[in-house]
Amino acid sequence: MQITGHTIFIPGATSGIGLALARAFHAAGNVVIVGGRRTELLERIVAENPGMHAARIDTADPASIAEAAATVIAEHPELDTLITMAGIMRAEDWHSADGFLDTAEEIVTTNVLGPIRLIAAFVEHLQSRPDATIMTVSSGLAFAPLAVTPTYNASKAAIHMLSESIRLQLADTSVRIVELEPPSVRTALMPGQEESEFAMPLDDFVTEVMGIIASSPDATEIQVENVKFLRYGEARGDYPYVVATLNRLDPHGH
Incomplete structure (x- = not known):
């Protein structure tokens, strides 16, 4: 993926990593369309970032996805990039169904079905563009589990394998699949995460991501240095240590 010259739609770009990336891509010379549920928030973002566009979308609602697409x-018929940013993270207690079932279903709907439905809504159009990208968003927790967020971990592992699989299927098209793998980042994704000393500052994360895209346009996985501890535990042979460290030190891991 080149760093500039694209038209990019980012559902889930009204806060956190999504909004920071939207601003960074906009500043790099791309046409950016931010997506979110709250119209007043979208209007404010557009007003604060002249030249940016917005579209209302609820990625948990199939009809909303179809309408927004x-x-x-x-x-924006020149649209050539989709970043499936929208996601939620919730703590769960699996000792009884009352502690997790409703939450787990909500996470799967947003984090797994949401990206699948988004890709379904845009994939035919993207194949009509000469150089297109679908950027999925997994997590370091796709590769090492945080005990308090079982379904979130599983949803991001699903996104990793989905990315690997559709990359193979779409290899004969103009669409490339790039997977963004954030570590814990200082956002409001989980209570207390914005103040966590173990989380990466948001600006530092986005700066490093944009640097990776600029220097490695053919990368299939966007990995900042902070996520590699989680990403490669099994490959290094220290996976048990990674899991123990994650769950002892970082109650707000991403």
Whole structure:
């Protein structure tokens, strides 16, 4: 993926990593469309970032995804990049169904079905562009589990394998699949995470991500240095140590 010259739709870009990346891509010379549920928040973001565009979308609602896709493609036929940023992270207690079932279903709907439905809504259009990208968003927790967030961990592992698989299927098209793998980043994804000393400052994370994209445009996985401890535990042979360290030191891991 080149760092500039694209038209990018980012559902889930009204806060946190999504908004920071939207601003960074906008500053790098891309046309950026931010997506989110709250119209007033989208309007404020557009007003604060002249030249940015917005589209209302609820990625937990199939009808909203279909409607937003039709609108974005009609208004921005040059669209060539989709970043499936929207996601939620919740703590769960699996000792009884009351402690996790409703939450787990909500996470799967947003974190797994949401990206699948988004890709389904845009993949045919993206294949019509000469150089297109789908950027999925997994997590370091796809590779090492945080005990308090079982379904989140599983949802991000699913996104990793989905990315690996559709990359193979779409190898005969103009669409490349890039997987962004954040570590814990100082955002409001989980209570207390914005103040966690173990989480990476948001600006540092985005700066490193943009640097990786600029220097390695053919990368299939975007990995900042902070995530490699989690990502490669099994390959290094220290996976038990990684899991023990993660769960002892970082109650707000991403």
